Amino acid sequence: MFFNGWEPIVRTVAVGFFSYVGLIIILRISGKRTLSKMNAFDLVVTVALGSILATILLSKKVALAEGLTAFSILIIMQYVVAWLSVRSRKVSDLIKSNPQLLFYKGEYLKNTMKKERxxxxxILQAARSNGLSSLDEAKAVILETDGSISVIQKEDEIHLSTLANVRKP
Structure with a gap:
């Protein structure tokens, strides 16, 4: 129960080292976008990579070559989907969500808040995190595509170009 011998430990160390090096090489080749958190799809890929790494490390049934292949397939698929979404509005709309206004010009947008849960x-927590002592200081609060909440202060009102892709009430 506490110790099964040295062979499983040596295997874990060796496979862990080589799978980690392999993952780093694959990630460097694939670029920064692979581990971004721009949308839910990206989050799923990142979590899946962690799951594959854990499986490679702990399952004797999965060989290192199989794990590295799984890394590669997942990253290639993520690259293809990102490439297509940049070039096709339909693919982009299918993969990515739009940012949503939650609070605008002094009013909570209850229907959007309910829809987005x-x-x-x-919203108050996001305002505090952005240094606001009151929502009266906020022009808009936005639920971003990655699930984070952004706050635009009224003092920034002159430069509202960042709201260009956000649906307004």
């Missing part, structure tokens, strides 16, 4: 306390 966001509570007022979460």
């Amino acid at each position: 966001i509570l007022e306390v979460e």
Whole structure:
């Protein structure tokens, strides 16, 4: 139960080292976009890479070559989907969500909040995290495509070009 011998430990160290090096090489070749958190799809890829790494390390049934192949397939598929979404509006709309206004010009947008399952306390938390002492200081609060919440202060109101792709009420 506590110790099964040295062979499993040596295997874990060796496979861990080589799978880690392999993952780093594959990630460097694939570029920064692979581990971005621009949308839910990217998050799924990142979590899946971690799951594959854990499986390679802990399962004797999965060989290192199989694990590296799984890394490669996942990263290639993510690259293809990202490439297609940049070139096709339909693919982009299918893969990516749009940012949503949660609070605008002093009013909570209750229908959007309900649809996105966001509570007022979460909006208040985002305002505090951005150094606001009151929502009166906020022009807009946006639920971003990656699930984070952004706050645009009223003092930044002159430069509202960042709201260009956000649906307004």
